[in-house]
Amino acid sequence: GWMNALHASDRVRVARAWYSAVGKRSSCTLDCRVMDGSGTAHAVRLHGAPIWAETHTFTEYIGAFTALG
Numbered sequence: 001g002w003m004n005a006l007h008a009s010d011r012v013r014v015a016r017a018w019y020s021a022v023g024k025r026s027s028c029t030l031d032c033r034v035m036d037g038s039g040t041a042h043a044v045r046l047h048g049a050p051i052w053a054e055t056h057t058f059t060e061y062i063g064a065f066t067a068l069g
Contacts (some may be wrong), residue, residue: 002063007033007041018048025050025058034065043068 006014010032021028027049033041048063 005034007035009033014046018046021048022050022061031068 003011003015003018014030014032017028017030028046029048030046032044032046034044035041044065045068046063046065048061050061051059053059
């Protein structure tokens with residue numbers, strides 16, 4: 001769902017980078033734009049990181065957007 005908030009021009013680039021990181025179970029940081037409800041674009045930095053269980057088993061990803069500027 002969160003990819004739907006991305007600016008249309010950023011979706012393919014961000015999706016490729018995100019799914020590449022997920023496939024490698026690595027962290028990623030990307031600059032992109034997200035759209036608010038009024039259609040205004042906001043520059044953000046996306047941070048994504050894998051979460052590992054105590055048994056060193058991959059469990060999920062956590063991500064956050066940080067406003068730029």
